[in-house]
Structure formats: structure tokens, C-alpha cells
Amino acid sequence: MTNKIRIAIDMDEVIADTIDKFIELYKREHNTVIRLDQMDGKEFNELLPEEIRATLRQYIHQPGFFRDLKVMEGSQEVVKALCDKYDVYIVSAAMEFPNSLLDKHDWLAEHFPFISWKNIIFCGHKIVDVQIMIDDRIRNFVGFNGRKLLYSSPHNHLITEYERVNTWAEVANKLL
Amino acid sequence: MTNKIRIAIDMDEVIADTIDKFIELYKREHNTVIRLDQMDGKEFNELLPEEIRATLRQYIHQPGFFRDLKVMEGSQEVVKALCDKYDVYIVSAAMEFPNSLLDKHDWLAEHFPFISWKNIIFCGHKIVDVQIMIDDRIRNFVGFNGRKLLYSSPHNHLITEYERVNTWAEVANKLL
Numbered sequence A, B: 001m002t003n004k005i006r007i008a009i010d011m012d013e014v015i016a017d018t019i020d021k022f023i024e025l026y027k028r029e030h031n032t033v034i035r036l037d038q039m040d041g042k043e044f045n046e047l048l049p050e051e052i053r054a055t056l057r058q059y060i061h062q063p064g065f066f067r068d069l070k071v072m073e074g075s076q077e078v079v080k081a082l083c084d085k086y087d088v089y090i091v092s093a094a095m096e097f098p099n100s101l102l103d104k105h106d107w108l109a110e111h112f113p114f115i116s117w118k119n120i121i122f123c124g125h126k127i128v129d130v131q132i133m134i135d136d137r138i139r140n141f142v143g144f145n146g147r148k149l150l151y152s153s154p155h156n157h158l159i160t161e162y163e164r165v166n167t168w169a170e171v172a173n174k175l176l
Helices: A018-030 A055-061 A075-085 A100-111 A168-175 B018-030 B055-061 B075-085 B100-111 B168-175
Strands: A006-009 A087-092 A120-122 A132-135 A147-151 A163-165 B006-009 B087-092 B120-122 B132-135 B147-151 B163-165
Touching: A006 A075, A018 A055, A075 A087, A075 A168, A100 A120, A100 B100, A147 A168, A163 A168, B006 B075, B018 B055, B075 B087, B075 B168, B100 B120, B147 B168, B163 B168
Parallel strands: A006 A087, A006 A132, A087 A120, A132 A147, A147 A163, B006 B087, B006 B132, B087 B120, B132 B147, B147 B163
Antiparallel strands: A120 B120
């Protein structure tokens, strides 16, 4: 533990590209093409035809789903640089999907090996004692009094009340 | 999320009897008998003959190790009662043992089904925003400014600087 300012960084849609995986999966398995620009302000499952909508939760619960996600562009370099200046924690609300826990651990060990296990938190409610939070879900900002950076994701595009970062380059500009 | 006072409750040696599992395991697999009263102020592995000491970490890393631990006496009833009065979080430094993550989730679902996934936190450093912490490891109290209740475990018997609880009945007396 250090005296540096602490940052909590979310995983899905912030450092891990979950939506890309959904798009590829539904193209391949269901012949259903969803484009990012259709998603503005919507959740991915809202765009699925109703008859296959329930499959999404089944996929998320499968072991392996979170293991091969693509890394969000620029996140590795910027998070590594943030680690020099801040005490960086990766905080994911993974507990809803118990089969994701080991996958998410192993994904972090592969792509963010400079993050110690001591700085990884899998939880439900994000009741973390940090000063800055980077997250794509405003529900995780409820009750948090520190600086909130809303990381842009199609589902949150219509939200205007928060300081927003669109890319990891913008995070670097603000915090480095 | 509620406005109740938040409590963080540890798992191993607080609600889950890890030492009992060690004792049974070394009796069965290594013909080595360790008694609780030998442990005063010591870690379990310090009591093992040197030639088998390294096996302990191997056992802890095995899938399944944390799945069948006994429940600490009285913990279910008292934690359930605490849930009425407080916002109770189970907080375990499980991240050091990635194979324990799913086991610990499933153990909680079996023995503490009244704890929502939203109130479970697996981490390294316990940087949780709570007011009360019940833990058997004083290293988890470092940097925590709330009320610290040291749950008695043989390895911490010689520590005198903290408010101590010896049983779940004592926790109930103090907090209910």
C-alpha cells in the first residue's frame, strides 16, 4: 500500500472490449449483424431480435466468455503509465457472473501483467476507497464522492451529467 | 445500496474454518498431527516439519480446497442478524489464489445464501469504504480508519493492540 492517489479502473468496455465480442458472436452464431452506430444510448441486447435476446445472458455465464476479449485501444500503455503516478486498482463487478472470475483474473495476468493481484478487486457494489473512478456505468458512481470519469461506450452516449473520456489518449491527457 | 452502516467481514478463519481443514489434511495425507494449542502466535505452516512445509501453498492453490471448509460456529446466525441492522459485505483477499475464486463464491452461495452477489468482494488489498471491519489479519487493518474487530485465530493470539472478538457470540454482543 502506498500514499499515492488511488484510481479504480473498470474492465468491461473500459479496458476489455466486450461489445466487439458480442458483435462477432452474433454474426457468427446467429447470422445477426449489429453495428456499433445502432447502439447509441442502447444496451447491446436491446438491438437483438426478441427471439434470441435471452441467449446473451447465457453466453456471459459460460466459462471462457471473458477470457479472449480484445484489449481496448491504448489502455495497456496508459494504465502502465498511470501505475507510476497513481495506485491503480482494477475493479470489476464480476461477481454477478461467477464463471467470469478466473477468466478475468487470467486475462489481466496476460494483458496487464504489471497489475499485482493485490490491486485487483472483483465485486458487486463498488464500495472502494479511491479518489478517482473510471467506469462506463454510472450506477457504479452512486455513493462515490471522488472524481468520476465516464468512459464512453455506446450505451452511455446520451448521458451528459459526467466528466467524460472517449479514449485512453484522453485519459492520459487528463491524468498524466 | 443502503444508508446503513457498512461492515466488511473476512472469510478464512472468521466464517470459514481453514485451519481445521489443514489439520485434517496433514493428519490424513502426511500422518502429521498438529494441535490447535501448539499454534499460539504461529502460522500453521511454521508447525509443519520442514520437508513438507512447501506442500501447504500447493494445497491452497488447488481447485476445490476452499469449497468444503467447515462454517465457523455461530457465524451463519450472527451474520444473518447483522444483515438486518447493517449493510454487510463479505471481503476476502482471495485474489492471491485464483483457483479459490469460484470455490469461495459457491461456498458463500451454499452457506450464506442471504448474502447477495452485490455484497461479495474478492480482492488483494482491502481498500473498502466501510465503517467496521472484522478480520483475523491485522495487515488488512493498515490504512483503515474505521472500527477494527480482530477475530481471534491461533496465529494472532499474541497481538494485544486491537479490540478483539473470540467468538461470533461476542460479535453479536458488541454489534447487535
